[in-house]
Amino acid sequence: MSGAAPLGNLRLRAAVSQGRTVLTEVYRTAPFHPAPALQRGHQTVVALQEVSPGIFPGDRLEASVTVDPGACLVVEAQGAARVYPSPHGEDAESGTELAVAAGGSLWWIPGVLIPYRDARLVSRVHAHLETGASIALLDILTPGRVAMGERDAYSRLDLRTRMDGAGRPVLIERALLEPEKRPSGPGSDRDAFRCSGALTLVGYDIAYDAIQDSDDVWLGGDGGPDLAVVRGVARSAAFLRRALLTLLERLEADRMTGVSRGTAAAERRL
Helix, strand or coil: CCCCCCEEEEEEEEEEECCEEEEEEEEECCCCCECCCEEECCEEEEEECCCCCCECCCCEEEEEEEECCCCEEEEEECCCEEECECCCCCCEEEEEEEEECCCCEEEEECCCEEECCCEEEEEEEEEEECCCCEEEEEEEECCCCHHHCCCCCCCEEEEEEEEEECCEEEEEEEEEECCCCCCCCCCHHHHHCCEEEEEEEECCCCCHHHCCCCCCEEEEEEEECCEEEEEEEECCHHHHHHHHHHHHHHHHHHHHHCCCHHHHHHHHHC
């Protein structure tokens, strides 16, 4: 791989100024394009707009987000992350570094991942959390362009996530998906619920009754404030994204009011 591979950079830093979260650093190169920050309640929201059709073989994308003490930042992609074919076996790479200080909060909500036929992607997300920080990571994966007959037709997805809290590992996870080498077995449930995803949380308290299934989405999760993971499958990425974000908004409301899900569940049973 030559040093001329396309490289995209994003750097954001959020801090508290006059009682609200503001961006104190914004640096970007294509394909990243953060829109002007907007205020949504106590959170500041930055939408990442699309300025390219997707991720191509040889692309190297690097994102860094830092949240200073007390700041509350949401970074969300407006479109899907489309990974284009790699007929010659060349990987695209995406590296994300997230740092949240004590009392800070970050939601990292990338676009739904859509791997095209023969696509190859290596993705690494590394979060560094100080004691008292909170974070929410959302990941949603589709099997590809199903309408075009490309279900699980991608070549290789190497998806890695690591969280460190106060300098110690909290979560180390890797998903290596190679459909041709390790195909999934057929099944009616899997045929219907073809999109999968996860919401990984630190600083949030969940309980089983906070997670509700439907005809379109199945969710399951466990954990506590130190680490909680909610996983799900759904008939479509839109259904799953909506369900997980709705759950996250409920948990955030509870966090801001100091109500734990376990306490709320107990009170409803009385």
